[in-house]
Amino acid sequence: MDSxxxxxxxxxxxxxxxxxxxxVRHAAPPHRIVLLLPTDTGRxxxxxxxxxxxxxxxxxxxxxGLFDGPAQCRVATPDGxxxxxxxTGLKDAADTPAxxxxxxxxxxxxxxxxxxxxxxxxxxxxxxxxxxxxxxxxITHAITRSAAPTRLLMVDLEADQRAWPLxxxxxxxxxxxxxxxxxxxxxxxxxxxxRRGRGQTAEASWAHWVAARLRDGVPGAPAVLTPETLHQSxxxxxxxxxxxxxxxxxxRFLPGSGAVQLRNRALGRGVLSVDVLPxxxxxxxxxxxxxxxxxxxxxxxxxxAEESA
Numbered sequence: 102m103d104s105x106x107x108x109x110x111x112x113x114x115x116x117x118x119x120x121x122x123x124x125v126r127h128a129a130p131p132h133r134i135v136l137l138l139p140t141d142t143g144r145x146x147x148x149x150x151x152x153x154x155x156x157x158x159x160x161x162x163x164x165x166g167l168f169d170g171p172a173q174c175r176v177a178t179p180d181g182x183x184x185x186x187x188x189t190g191l192k193d194a195a196d197t198p199a200x201x202x203x204x205x206x207x208x209x210x211x212x213x214x215x216x217x218x219x220x221x222x223x224x225x226x227x228x229x230x231x232x233x234x235x236x237x238x239x240i241t242h243a244i245t246r247s248a249a250p251t252r253l254l255m256v257d258l259e260a261d262q263r264a265w266p267l268x269x270x271x272x273x274x275x276x277x278x279x280x281x282x283x284x285x286x287x288x289x290x291x292x293x294x295x296r297r298g299r300g301q302t303a304e305a306s307w308a309h310w311v312a313a314r315l316r317d318g319v320p321g322a323p324a325v326l327t328p329e330t331l332h333q334s335x336x337x338x339x340x341x342x343x344x345x346x347x348x349x350x351x352x353r354f355l356p357g358s359g360a361v362q363l364r365n366r367a368l369g370r371g372v373l374s375v376d377v378l379p380x381x382x383x384x385x386x387x388x389x390x391x392x393x394x395x396x397x398x399x400x401x402x403x404x405x406a407e408e409s410a
Contacts, residue, residue: 129173129200130197130198130199130200131173131174131175131199131200132167132169132173132174132175132199132200132201132202132203133174133175133177133194133195133197133199133201133202133203133249134160134163134164134174134175134176134177134203134204134205135176135177135178135179135190135191135194135195135202135203135204135205136156136159136160136176136177136178136205137179137181137187137191137204137205137206137207137208137220137240138152138153138155138156138178138181138206138207138208139181139184139187139208139209139220139221139222139223139225139233139234139235140181140182140222141181141182141183141222141225141233142222144225144226144229144233145222145223145224145225146224146225146226147223147224148223148224149222149223151306152207152208152223154306154309155207155257155306155308155309156178156205156207156308158308158309158312159205159255159308159311159312160176160178161312162311162312162315162316163176163203163205163315164176165315165316166315166316166363166364166366167361167362167363167364168325168362168363168364169200169362173200175194175199177190177193177194178190179191179194181222184233184234184235187235188235188239188240188243191204191240191243191244192243195243195244195246195247195249196246196247198248198249199247199248199249200249200250200251201249201250201251201252201253201361202244202247202249202251202252202253202284203252203253203255203361204240204244204252204253204254204255205255205256205257205308206220206240206254206255206256206257206258207256207257207258207308208220208221208222208223208258208259209221209222209223209224209225209258209259209260209261209293210237210258210259210260210261210264210268210290211225211227211230211234211260211261211263211264212227212230212261212263212264212267213227213230213231213234214228214231215231217231217236217237217238218236218237218238218264218267218278218279219231219234219235219236219237220234220235220237220240220258221233221234221235222234223259227261227263237278237279240281241254241279241280241281241282241284242281244281244283244284245281245282245283245284251360251361252281252283252284252285253284253285253287253328253361254279254280254281254284254285254286254287254288255287255288255311255328256279256286256287256288256289256290256351257288257289257306257307257308258288258289258290258291259290259291259292259293259294260290260291260292260293261292261293262292262293265292268290268349269290269349275290275349275351276351276352276353279351280353283355284355285328285329285353285354285355286351286352286353286354287328287329287332287351287352287353287354288307288351289307289348289349289350289351290348290349290351291347291348291349292347307348311331314331315363315364315366316366317366317367318364318365318366318367318368319331319334319365319367320367321367322334322365322367323365324364324365324368325362325363325364325365326362326363326364326365327354327360327361327362327363328354328360328361328363329352329354329360331363332350332352332354
């Protein structure tokens with residue numbers, strides 16, 4: 102009996118002052134996807150349509166392709182009308198807690214007079230690159246300082262006449278100059294395409310090739326894909342998803358730095374090997390696939406084994 106005259110049996114409930122706080126469940130941070138494209142068209146000489154189509158394709162394919170699903174993604178498309186706004190948007194996303202940071206970059210890569218690489222609006226004259234473009238080092242530095250355990254830089258760039266020899270001079274030149282420290286690099290680099298003739302169709306871009314693989318899946322591949330396995334197991338079809346033999350494939354996947362997990366949508370849609378099915382269903386499917394017997398033959402029992410028993 103306590104001091105108030107109330108009998109208590111067993112363990113007394115702790116008071117508010119001495120109670121132990123309950124554990125708080127912390128949700129994992131989302132994936133951060135950043136789509137970069139300079140769009141200052143004031144002095145551009147080229148159409149933005151094909152680059153905008155790439156951004157739109159990746160903006161739909163990447164969230165849907167991640168194994169965690171779109172609900173666990175946050176997609177940012179920074180304002181590309183100015184170099185400062187584009188870089189600020191990237192830094193804001195990189196400084197925000199994230200499960201992974203995926204940066205997709207498209208546009209024009211120019212080698213300016215100061216011998217530095219700049220990301221510019223497609224069609225911008227090279228003489229204006231250092232004034233209106235974003236220095237590539239600033240982009241990679243923003244990705245490097247991110248605290249996300251997994252970082253992936255995806256590039257789908259077109260290089261001008263001065264930048265192309267610099268990036269293709271040695272087998273690793275493009276990877277060495279474009280990669281961000283602590284981040285995997287995956288993508289394609291190609292020279293600025295020449296003007297197409299009348300009636301000549303444009304070749305599909307690398308972004309559309311990736312988007313198609315994420316949408317349709319890869320038959321025979323595991324249920325969970327990574328950019329590395331996707332890069333190694335399926336290559337773009339010649340002259341359909343590349344810019345021809347001059348296109349440079351970029352791939353530097355860092356071991357032990359985490360991996361972006363992508364859903365293989367080919368599984369469960371009629372492309373599974375029959376050997377992975379239950380024996381009864383496998384036998385029934387094989388009986389259905391047998392040729393029809395001739396006249397007078399016994400009818401084939403195409404019911405599952407459980408039913409025929």
